Amino acid sequence: MISAVMPTYGRTDVVFERGEGTYLFDTDGKRYLDFGTGIAVVSIGHAHPHLVEALKDQAEKLWHCSNLYRIAGQEKLAQRLVDISFADTVFFCNSGAEAVEAGLKMVRKYQSSIGNSGKYRVITCEQSFHGRTLATISAGGNDKHREGFGPMVDAFDRVAFGNLNELRDAITDETAAILVEPIQGEGGIHPAEPEYFQRLRETADEFGLALFFDEVQTGVGRTGKFFAHEWTGITPDVVSIAKGLGGGFPVGACLATEKLAAALGPGTHGSTFGGNPLAMAAANAVLDVVLEDGFLDHVIEMGNLLRGELQKLVERHPAVLEQVRGGGLLLGLKAKAPNMDIVNALIAKGLLTVPAGDNVIRFIPPLTVSAGEIADAVALVDEVCGDLAP
Numbered sequence: 001m002i003s004a005v006m007p008t009y010g011r012t013d014v015v016f017e018r019g020e021g022t023y024l025f026d027t028d029g030k031r032y033l034d035f036g037t038g039i040a041v042v043s044i045g046h047a048h049p050h051l052v053e054a055l056k057d058q059a060e061k062l063w064h065c066s067n068l069y070r071i072a073g074q075e076k077l078a079q080r081l082v083d084i085s086f087a088d089t090v091f092f093c094n095s096g097a098e099a100v101e102a103g104l105k106m107v108r109k110y111q112s113s114i115g116n117s118g119k120y121r122v123i124t125c126e127q128s129f130h131g132r133t134l135a136t137i138s139a140g141g142n143d144k145h146r147e148g149f150g151p152m153v154d155a156f157d158r159v160a161f162g163n164l165n166e167l168r169d170a171i172t173d174e175t176a177a178i179l180v181e182p183i184q185g186e187g188g189i190h191p192a193e194p195e196y197f198q199r200l201r202e203t204a205d206e207f208g209l210a211l212f213f214d215e216v217q218t219g220v221g222r223t224g225k226f227f228a229h230e231w232t233g234i235t236p237d238v239v240s241i242a243k244g245l246g247g248g249f250p251v252g253a254c255l256a257t258e259k260l261a262a263a264l265g266p267g268t269h270g271s272t273f274g275g276n277p278l279a280m281a282a283a284n285a286v287l288d289v290v291l292e293d294g295f296l297d298h299v300i301e302m303g304n305l306l307r308g309e310l311q312k313l314v315e316r317h318p319a320v321l322e323q324v325r326g327g328g329l330l331l332g333l334k335a336k337a338p339n340m341d342i343v344n345a346l347i348a349k350g351l352l353t354v355p356a357g358d359n360v361i362r363f364i365p366p367l368t369v370s371a372g373e374i375a376d377a378v379a380l381v382d383e384v385c386g387d388l389a390p
């Protein structure tokens with residue numbers, strides 16, 4: 001008989017009751033180091049006092065009122081995001097897929113508004129992940145996500161990530177935009193050289209295409225800059241963010257230049273819940289923390305530390321591990337042993353990580369993680385690799 005919760009996830013048999021900083025506690029009182037953060041969501045740790053306070057305060061005043069009215073928290077958050085980025089304007093929604101969808105609609109509307117209504121196709125990359133809606137599984141690079149759900153939205157042309165020639169060859173008179181993750185997350189923590197992204201910018205300019213970065217996983221400080229694309233030295237036209245933005249509260253956002261968003265006037269796009277006062281209180285509180293002086297330096301420092309320690313493990317356990325890759329606190333350990341065996345053995349020892357494509361184990365702790373917590377986590381990975389070594 002089917003479970004009452006629709007069985008779309010393969011779930012580990014553990015129920016968490018409480019979180020504190022980098023730790024989670026299950027219903028038996030067992031403590032876990034959380035280097036998974038609900039898949040890169042709990043950006044400033046569990047139950048961060050500033051976030052708790054902001055939500056309690058807002059919960060006593062106003063949760064929801066609709067985008068039919070001005071929302072002070074939205075205006076504040078949008079201005080803050082505009083002030084620190086390439087963007088002139090921000091649309092708020094509730095998830096990563098919706099943030100991507102908003103951007104996909106925007107690039108079409110932009111092209112149509114300048115007389116290019118035949119330009120609607122978007123070039124995306126193999127191994128990419130953009131969400132689970134029909135449009136975003138059509139865009140993404142994972143055939144498994146499409147099985148049985150066809151026909152797909154016929155609006156995407158996929159090319160190899162990192163291959164500029166292939167991408168240029170895929171451009172036609174119908175191409176509207178290029179959509180790319182700065183570091184491919186779900187696909188297996190695949191980074192690309194800054195030069196690749198610089199060439200994408202030039203290519204987009206040459207052909208009049210919008211350059212759209214999906215930063216749902218990489219954004220909000222995860223790589224040590226607020227946006228991962230800042231490492232590339234170029235500016236995009238559209239960026240989607242979500243995951244870390246609400247610190248655990250569902251918030252998504254699509255940021256864009258005025259040029260791209262100008263055609264999105266009243267009535268063109270919307271979301272009932274998007275950007276409601278409670279969500280905005282959460283996201284503004286997260287930004288208070290992430291934008292504090294020195295916070296992103298801490299992410300870089302902890303990222304370097306974790307990367308160095310994982311590298312040592314790769315050298316110590318060559319039969320089990322193969323490579324460390326990624327940036328900041330978005331790190332992937334490519335394994336030789338099945339990644340799920342390692343992930344499950346780590347759970348048993350009290351360390352949460354997240355599997356990714358290409359047999360990778362993701363290490364995505366809260367951005368507030370400490371050196372001591374990293375040392376404890378690495379010691380557990382060391383133990384598990386020792387146990388699994390042939």
Ligand SMILES: Cc1ncc(COP(=O)(O)O)c(C=O)c1O
Binds near residue numbers: 098216217
């Ligand atoms: C790069 C990227 N885009 C989009 C999504 C979809 O986000 P959501 O699950 O919130 O819809 C994800 C989720 O993992 C992601 O990593």
